[in-house]
Amino acid sequence: MFTKSVEVLDTTLRDGAQTANISFTLNDKIRIALLLDELGINYIEGGWPGSNPKDEEFFKEIKKYSLIKAKVAAFGSTRRKEFPAKEDPSLNAIVKSDVEVAVLFGKSWTLHVTDVLKIGLKENLDLVYDSISYLKSHGLKVIFDAEHFYQGYKEDKDYALSVLKTAEDAGADVLVLADTNGGSLPHEVYTITADVVKNVKTKVGLHMHNDSGCAVANTLMGVLAGARHVQGTINGIGERTGNADLIQIIPNLALKMGFEVLRGKESLKRLKEVSRIVYEIAGLHPNPYQPYVGDFAFTHKAGVHADAVMKVSRAYEHIDPSLVGNTRRFVISEVSGSSNLITYLENVGIRVDKKDPKLRSALAKIKELENRGYSFDLAPASAILIALKELGLYQPLIKVDYWKVINERELAIAVVKVNGQLEVAEGVGPVHAVDIAMRKALQKVYPEIGKVKLTDYRVILPGEIKNTESVVRVTIEFTDNEKTWRTEGVSTSVIEASVMALIEGLDYYLQLNNKKLKVPEVNN
Structure with missing residues (x-):
């Protein structure tokens, strides 16, 4: 096992802010910076002072906060060819x-030197040396990013290495090898990084982009080759297809490769939380399939998988999900076995014998409905209601005698007769109107219904099901401020599907809060 540590530089606020359709406000940047500091990040790249007023303001504002561990870093380029270092606007903005x-x-790729900067190769070395020396003379620690290093190395190894050695001679504290266009593959990164580590005395770092889908793998291979500084962004946001995702890199380094990273195990437990908050601030939906922290990262759907995990978790889980702040989940579907359903029932306090034929009957009913357009992995509460009915545990608490919705222009009126109670309500839409009318009727007998709120409403068009008419699937999420649940309705009518999901959501709440619910005892 390795015992050496790897330092982490986060560039979410700079490279991540260059993501298409993402724009951080000043307050967003401060909030993310404080979050990264709490996580234990070593360096927070705050932006490029001199490129825009917002970044300049960030460096002023962050000074008002006492950071626990992180050092805030300012980003910039080597001096322009027409300026000496002491007069260069970019360098002085950093100072x-x-x-x-x-x-x-x-620049470390000859193509960029001759065809983009349009200067000589020796002149580029002078830009690198002068710029680093100037910043070092002002007492700054300098992390030198060799842009397009891997491409430059492959075309002119000697020149690419000469750029690094020039930066080293000028006093750079870290030499970062950047795969700026994201085109390198893991075996190339390992070979090239290992050669660099042998040829320089300064700490080597890595900055990977994900254009070939290898940013995380490239970073890990670079560390194996001897690099001890890694750069990336939270959730892998960044230019084009993004940067290396620190949410994946950090646990791989700590849990799989034995490196000391951040603040140890306690930091790892905050990864899911940090990932979610950055998604929220960026205005993006969290990726449920994201390794380690996604909602589906430790979710088991196939019956064989679920059964095995319940017996031995590592049978289908590469780590304990709690190590990164995640949890194990099981979903119910047409490919599920009884183990999935048993787990869901146990989560609501109902224990069932796996051999109970009623359980098999419930599972058969669930699979039949999935064949007709339902998706119970999205709405497990609806599946639990089916199981309660098949197991004989269900109590008929809601009887819908009649419902009708008038929806014309901006007017939505619902008329319902529930449990013999006739009610009328007006809402901002048909579903809202039915919800109000249902509650008015039910709260006369079940006042606790007043605690339940709708928090999400989604309509999905799964298409034609078994040569029938096209159907609509509606999923509604509810909460009582203590727990959340989702139910589903499927119909050729979006309003009918909505009403079905609504009724089931209220019914589920009442069933689980019903004191008359007789939970069977199971012999171990």
Whole structure:
């Protein structure tokens, strides 16, 4: 096992902010920076002072906060060819930002030197040396990002290495190898990084982009080759297809490769929380399939998988989900076995014998309904209601005698007769109107219904089901401020499907809160 540590630089606020359709406000940047500091990130790249007023303001504002561990870094480029270092606007903007750390990028690919900067190869080395020396003379720690290093190395190894050695001679504290266009593959990264580590004395770092889908793998291979500084963003946001995802890199380094990262195990437990908050601030939906922290990362659907995991968790789980702040979930579907359904029932306090034929009957009913357009992995509460009915545990608490909705222009009126009670309500839409009318009728007998709120409403068109008419699937999420649940309705009518999901959601709440619910005892 390795005992050495790897330091982490987060560039969510700079490279991540360059993601298409993402725009952080100043308050967003401060909030994310404080979150990263709490997580234990070593360096937070706050932005590029001199490129825009918001980044300049960030460096002023973050000074008002006492960070626990992280050092805030300012980003910039080597000096322009027409300016000496002491007069270069970009370098002086970094100095004026009053940070302890500068991240400076320079060209290491001859193509960029001759065809983009349009200068000589020796002149580019002078830009690198002068810029780093100037920042070091102001007492800054300098992390040098060798832009397009892997591409440059493959075309002109000697020149790419000369750029690094020039940065080293100028006093750079870290030499970062950047796969800027994301085109390198893991075996190339390992070979090239290992050669760099042998040829320089300074700490080597990595900055990977995900254009070939290898950013995380490339980072890990670079560390195996000897790099001890990694850069990336939370959730892998960034230019084009994104940067290396620190949410994946960090647990791989700590749990799989034995490196000391961040603040140890306690930091790892916050990864899911940090991932979710950054998604929220960025205005993005969390990726449920994201490794380690996604809602489905430890979700088991196939019956064989669920049964095995219940017996031995590592049979289908590469780590304990709690190590990264996640949880294990089981879903019910047409490919599920009885183990999935048993787990759901146990979660609501109902224990059932796995050999009970009624359980098999419930599972058969669930699979039949999935064949007709339901998706119980999205709405497990509806599946639990089916199981309660098949197991003989269900109590008829809601009897819908009649419902009708008048929906014209901006007018939505619902008329319902529930448990013999006739009620009329007006809402902002047909579902809202039915919800109000149902509650008015039910609260006369079940006042606790007043605690239940609708928190999400989704309509999905799964298409034609078994040569029948096209159907609509409606999923509604509810909460009573203590727990949440989702139910589902399927029909050729979106309003009817909505009413079905609504009724089941209220029914589920009443069933589980029904004191008359007789839970069977199971012999171990």
